[in-house]
Amino acid sequence: xxxxxxxxxxxxxxxxxxxxxxxxxxxxxxxxxxxxxxxxxxxxxxxxxxxxxxxxxxxxxxxxxxxxxxxxxxxxxxxxxxxxxxxxxxxxxxxxxxxxxxxxxxxxxxxxxxxxxxxxxxxxxxxxxxxxxxxxxxxxxxxxxxxxxxxxxxxxxxxxxxxxxxxxxxxxxxxxxxxxxxxxxxxxxxxxxxxxxxxxxxxxxxxxxxxxxxxxxxxxxxxxxxxxxxxxxxxxxxxxxxxxxxxxxxxxxxxxxxxxxxxxxxxxxxxxxxxxxxxxxxxxxxxxxxxxxxxxxxxxxxxxxxxxxxxxxxxxxxxxxxxxxxxxxxxxxxxxxxxxxxxxxxxxxxxxxxxxxxxx
Amino acid sequence: xxxxxxxxxxxxxxxxxxxxxxxxxxxxxxxxxxxxxxxxxxxxxxxxxxxxxxxxxxxxxxxxxxxxxxxxxxxxxxxxxxxxxxxxxxxxxxxxxxxxxxxxxxxxxxxxxxxxxxxxxxxxxxxxxxxxxxxxxxxxxxxxxxxxxxxxxxxxxxxxxxxxxxxxxxxxxxxxxxxxxxxxxxxxxxxxxxxxxxxxxxxxxxxxxxxxxxxxxxxxxxxxxxxxxxxxxxxxxxxxxxxxxxxxxxxxxxxxxxxxxxxxxxxxxxxxxxxxxxxxxxxxxxxxxxxxxxxxxxxxxxxxxxxxxxxxxxxxxxxxxxxxxxxxxxxxxxxxxxxxxxxxxxxxxxxxxxxxxxxx
Numbered sequence: 001x002x003x004x005x006x007x008x009x010x011x012x013x014x015x016x017x018x019x020x021x022x023x024x025x026x027x028x029x030x031x032x033x034x035x036x037x038x039x040x041x042x043x044x045x046x047x048x049x050x051x052x053x054x055x056x057x058x059x060x061x062x063x064x065x066x067x068x069x070x071x072x073x074x075x076x077x078x079x080x081x082x083x084x085x086x087x088x089x090x091x092x093x094x095x096x097x098x099x100x101x102x103x104x105x106x107x108x109x110x111x112x113x114x115x116x117x118x119x120x121x122x123x124x125x126x127x128x129x130x131x132x133x134x135x136x137x138x139x140x141x142x143x144x145x146x147x148x149x150x151x152x153x154x155x156x157x158x159x160x161x162x163x164x165x166x167x168x169x170x171x172x173x174x175x176x177x178x179x180x181x182x183x184x185x186x187x188x189x190x191x192x193x194x195x196x197x198x199x200x201x202x203x204x205x206x207x208x209x210x211x212x213x214x215x216x217x218x219x220x221x222x223x224x225x226x227x228x229x230x231x232x233x234x235x236x237x238x239x240x241x242x243x244x245x246x247x248x249x250x251x252x253x254x255x256x257x258x259x260x261x262x263x264x265x266x267x268x269x270x271x272x273x274x275x276x277x278x279x280x281x282x283x284x285x286x287x288x289x290x291x292x293x294x295x296x297x298x299x300x301x302x303x304x305x306x307x308x309x310x311x312x313x314x315x316x317x318x319x320x321x322x323x324x325x326x327x328x329x330x331x332x333x334x335x336x337x338x339x340x341x342x343x344x345x346x347x348x349x350x351x352x353x354x355x356x357x358x359x360x
Numbered sequence: 361x362x363x364x365x366x367x368x369x370x371x372x373x374x375x376x377x378x379x380x381x382x383x384x385x386x387x388x389x390x391x392x393x394x395x396x397x398x399x400x401x402x403x404x405x406x407x408x409x410x411x412x413x414x415x416x417x418x419x420x421x422x423x424x425x426x427x428x429x430x431x432x433x434x435x436x437x438x439x440x441x442x443x444x445x446x447x448x449x450x451x452x453x454x455x456x457x458x459x460x461x462x463x464x465x466x467x468x469x470x471x472x473x474x475x476x477x478x479x480x481x482x483x484x485x486x487x488x489x490x491x492x493x494x495x496x497x498x499x500x501x502x503x504x505x506x507x508x509x510x511x512x513x514x515x516x517x518x519x520x521x522x523x524x525x526x527x528x529x530x531x532x533x534x535x536x537x538x539x540x541x542x543x544x545x546x547x548x549x550x551x552x553x554x555x556x557x558x559x560x561x562x563x564x565x566x567x568x569x570x571x572x573x574x575x576x577x578x579x580x581x582x583x584x585x586x587x588x589x590x591x592x593x594x595x596x597x598x599x600x601x602x603x604x605x606x607x608x609x610x611x612x613x614x615x616x617x618x619x620x621x622x623x624x625x626x627x628x629x630x631x632x633x634x635x636x637x638x639x640x641x642x643x644x645x646x647x648x649x650x651x652x653x654x655x656x657x658x659x660x661x662x663x664x665x666x667x668x669x670x671x672x673x674x675x676x677x678x679x680x681x682x683x684x685x686x687x688x689x690x691x692x693x694x695x696x697x698x699x700x701x702x703x704x705x706x707x708x709x710x711x712x713x714x715x716x717x718x719x720x
Contacts, residue, residue, distance in 0.1 A: 172549060176598055188588045188610045189532060189670040192573065198589050198607075199569035202562045209559035213552065228548045229558050230600060233593040238536055238608055238640075240590060247558075248598055250548045280598075310549040 014347040015093060018106040021074075022086030022095035028075040028138075031055075031130040035074065038128055045113070050148060054130035055140040057148055059112065062123035066155035066293065068358065069125050070112055071313070071324075072105035073132035073141075080338035092341040099330030103342040104160025107329055107350045117358045124358065127151065132313065136282060141313050145320060156293040157317045158354070162330025162342075165349055167301055168308040169221055169294070169325055170255040171315050173284030177249045177266045179204070179274035185236065185243040194241035198234055201245055204273055205229065208249075216254035219289035221307040223254035227269065247274070252310075255284040255318075285315035288323040297325060300357035327353070374707040375453055378466040381434075382446030382455035388435040388498075391415075391490040395434065398488055405473070410508060414490035415500040417508055419472060422483035426515035426653065428718065429485050430472055431673070431684075432465035433492030433501075440698035452701040459690030463702040464520025467689055467710045477718045484718065487511065492673065496642060501673050505680060516653040517677045518714070522690025522702075525709055527661055528668040529581055529654070529685055530615040531675050533644030537609045537626045539564070539634040545596065545603040554601035558594055561605055564633055565589065568609075576614035579649035581667040583614035587629065607634070612670075615644040615678075645675035648683040657685060660717035687713070 024034040031054040042049045042058040050057045054074070061067045076097030086095025093103070105128060111117050112126040131138045145151055181201045186194025214225040231248035249270075253262040259281050270276055287307065288294045298305060308314070308326050317324035329350035334340045384394040391414040402409045402418040410417045414434070421427045436457030446455025453463070465488060471477050472486040490500045505511055541561045546554025574585040591608035609630075613622040619641050630636055647667065648654045658665060668674070668686050677684035689710035694700045 174549070174599075187670070188590050189534070189586070189612045190584075191586050191588045196569065196588065198592050199565045202565035202569055205559045205562035205565065209556065209562055224550075224552075226549070226551050228551045228556065228601060230548050230596065230598055230602060231594045232558050232602075232605065234591045236590065238590055239534075239610060241588060242590060242592075245592065250599060252549045310547070 014106055014110050014351060015088070015344050017110060018093055018098070018103055018347065019086055021102040021106055022093070022097060025079070026074050026076055026097070027078050028131055028134040031074045035130065052144055052147055053140050055144050056128045057125060057144065057151070059125040060123065061125070061150055065121060065123050067125060067150070067153070068122040068293070069127050069151065069154045069157040070108035071127040071129070071157050071159045072101055072108050074105065074128050074130055075133050076100070076102070077133050077336050082338055088344070089341070091344050093344050094339060094341040096340055098334070098340045098342040099162045100335035100340070101161050101328060101330050103330045103347055104162065104328035104350070107347055107354060108160050110351055111354050111358060114355070117355055120359045122358060125150070125154070136280065139313070141316055145316060152320050152322065154322050156297070157314065157322055157324035158297070159312060159314050159324055159326050160328035161312050161326050162332050162335055163326050163328045164332055165329060165346060166304045166306045167298055167325055167327045168306050169289055170218065170223070170287035170318070171285035171308040171312045171326070172223060172252040172254065172310055173257065173259065173262055173282060173315070174311045175251045175253065175259070175262050175266065175281040176279050177251065178277045178279050179247045179249055179270055180277070181245040181247070181274045183241065183243045183245070186241040188239045188241055191241045194243070196241050197245040198242045201247065204270070216256060218254055218256045219287040221287050221289065221305070223307045224309055225254050226252050253284060255286050257284060259283050282311050283315050283319050285312065285318035285324060288325070291323045294323055294325055297327070297357045300360055301327065301353040303327065303353060374466055374470050374711060375448065375704050377470060378453055378458070378463055378707065379446055381462040381466055382453070382457060385439070386434050386436055386457070387438050388491055388494040391434045395490065412504055412507055413500050415504050416488045417485060417504065417511070419485040420483065421485070421510055425481060425483050427485060427510070427513070428482040429487050429511065429514045429517040430468035431487040431489070431517050431519045432461055432468050433490065434465065434488050435490055435493050436460070436462070437493050437696050442698055448704070449701070451704055453704050454699060454701040456700055458694070458700050458702040459522045460695035460700070461521050461688060461690050463690045463707055464522065464688035464710070467707055467714060468520050470711055471714050471718060474715070477715055480719045482718060485510070485514070496640070499673070501676055505676055512680050512682065514682050516657070517674065517682055517684035518657070519672060519674050519684055519686050520688035521672055521686050522692050522695055523686050523688045524692055525689060525706060526664045526666045527658055527685055527687045528666050529649055530578065530583070530647035530678070531645040531668040531672045531686070532583060532612045532614065532670055533617065533619065533622055533642060533675070534671045535611045535613065535619070535622050535626065535641040536639050537611065538637045538639050539607045539609055539630055540637070541605040541607070541634045543601065543603045543605070546601040548599045548601055551601045554603070556601050557605040558602045561607065564630070576616060578614055578616045579647040581647050581649065581665070583667045584669055585614050586612050613644060615646050617644060619643050642671050643675050643679050645672065645678035645684060648685070651683045654683055654685055657687070657717045660720055661687065661713040663687065663713060
């Protein structure tokens with residue numbers, strides 16, 4: 001790994017910057033203040049700044065050079081009881097959003113604000129967006145990508161979600177299907193007059209229970225496809241043979257499948273056994289491992305490489321043909337936990353990796 | 361069948377009496393007016409009358425003679441849209457509660473009011489009680505049996521619920537058990553970190569689905585025991601491996617079992633697979649077929665004999681050692697139906713059968 005030179009000690013400044021970010025509560029839907037602070041911070045520094053909703057894009061492409069986006073969301077999940085003001089505790093920085101993902105946002109900002117890195121081989125833009133932790137349709141990254149053309153022509157997006165300092169490539173697609181089993185109601189004292197929609201679901205539940213996960217290799221990375229029943233319910237009175245039983249089936253599919261292919265998978269699994277209604281679906285993100293910039297990032301970061309076994313916003317970039325990867329200082333196990341923290345040393349490690357990529 | 365003599369034509373009077381009863385809406389909880397009308401009717405006639413809540417007991421035991429109770433509830437289920445005023449329509453009497461069970465109450469009253477029958481071989485009491493169609497704990501027959509000693513020392517209770525003019529002996533017991541399957545929560549993208557409480561229920565659902573009903577012969581009558589899952593549900597979010605899945609299991613058991621034995625049956629069926637909480641239970645009613653008064657009723661009625669494949673209030677009498685049977689003019693298929701009716705001819709048939717029993 002090559003040494004990195006910046007004009008200030010990154011660890012000290014990074015921890016303080018993270019504490020500044022954590023001082024904004026910025027629970028999903030309440031990102032106005034942090035957005036205004038970011039706009040002011042970068043206007044003052046003479047950057048090009050766009051604000052759309054409560055999301056901010058700072059910086060500009062540089063003619064003739066590839067564009068790299070440093071991407072983070074500004075919102076956090078609601079505070080747990082006992083969550084207090086952010087603070088240092090030994091080697092940790094504690095606070096709601098410390099790992100998910102203000103640590104990543106601090107690293108992105110610190111690199112973006114470093115003239116040496118900005119003078120390197122890329123045009124670097126900072127993308128700080130709102131509403132990631134809420135419903136999918138409210139996530140402002142969608143609106144940003146719709147409305148800011150230069151994001152769609154970027155050459156690489158680095159999404160700094162918590163990854164335990166691994167480079168996590170691609171992401172799983174996610175689909176929810178409501179399965180409705182039909183039957184015929186009857187008084188439960190005379191069930192032979194009806195057909196029980198609940199108990200007739202047993203073969204499907206058995207297949208789901210005994211099904212092993214499917215390992216799918218894409219670009220040399222192994223993604224684990226899973227088909228999981230997550231909710232179920234009836235709607236009849238207690239003394240009635242149920243004429244309806246609904247199961248929510250969650251399919252997490254590998255990046256080699258389109259949404260249409262994933263939907264077809266569910267259809268062929270369920271067959272004629274139940275009515276199927278797909279209620280929510282998010283595409284997978286490609287790993288782009290063979291992409292030259294992704295390869296360069298992997299070489300510079302020197303970090304473990306893993307497939308992303310969940311959905312992240314890299315899928316939005318992937319859907320537009322923009323290569324994207326997940327890399328961040330946060331701990332995945334700390335995301336959404338009460339007493340959330342990030343090891344302060346992770347900030348410096350992530351910053352150094354990103355700086356190597358941007359400067360070498 | 362022996363001819364029956366009464367002092368007025370029973371069919372005409374009975375139909376009019378039923379229309380009088382149907383003129384009170386008396387939906388469960390609104391039986392005040394019909395109760396007051398019954399009290400006034402029998403006080404005027406010089407009968408001994410007790411009112412407890414909205415329930416009425418009329419008549420007295422006769423020294424040295426067995427006591428027979430003629431039992432009916434005064435309430436009806438809520439009116440359906442389109443239910444209008446009660447009326448005759450050809451050979452039918454139409455109205456909310458016509459079959460369930462004001463037809464039975466009319467027959468009971470008409471017999472009770474017949475001096476020839478009252479002078480026969482029994483002491484005859486009329487029991488018109490409230491709140492049968494609502495929750496079990498509100499049913500006023502329970503309070504009546506607690507507070508009116510002479511009911512507990514009766515020799516036979518004839519419950520005039522709709523039975524299609526069959527004598528339906530005994531009744532099934534009913535028990536509801538909440539089965540709770542436990543698991544371990546995890547993100548649904550990584551189900552291998554958890555244990556799915558929903559899909560692990562498949563073996564139990566399979567056994568329930570494939571289970572045939574169990575025919576149990578008691579006193580020469582065949583009751584059909586059934587174990588039916590009637591409700592099910594999870595409580596977690598859509599992207600979570602469920603750590604809990606609840607099934608409501610309804611057990612309808614034959615009159616040869618006590619509540620404790622029925623509870624043990626459920627326990628041995630479920631075993632260690634789920635936690636069991638019994639949430640509602642009603643004992644079965646014995647058929648009492650060998651009881652001399654029941655045998656006399658069967659001989660006098662000349663009606664088809666059948667087991668009662670549901671729970672009725674005969675179980676309350678049975679639990680106190682008072683022989684009881686179900687016999688009434690209403691149609692079971694009309695109970696709780698929109699446009700409920702009873703064939704007017706059924707009133708005369710039931711009255712004649714009851715009169716033969718009371719007088720011969």
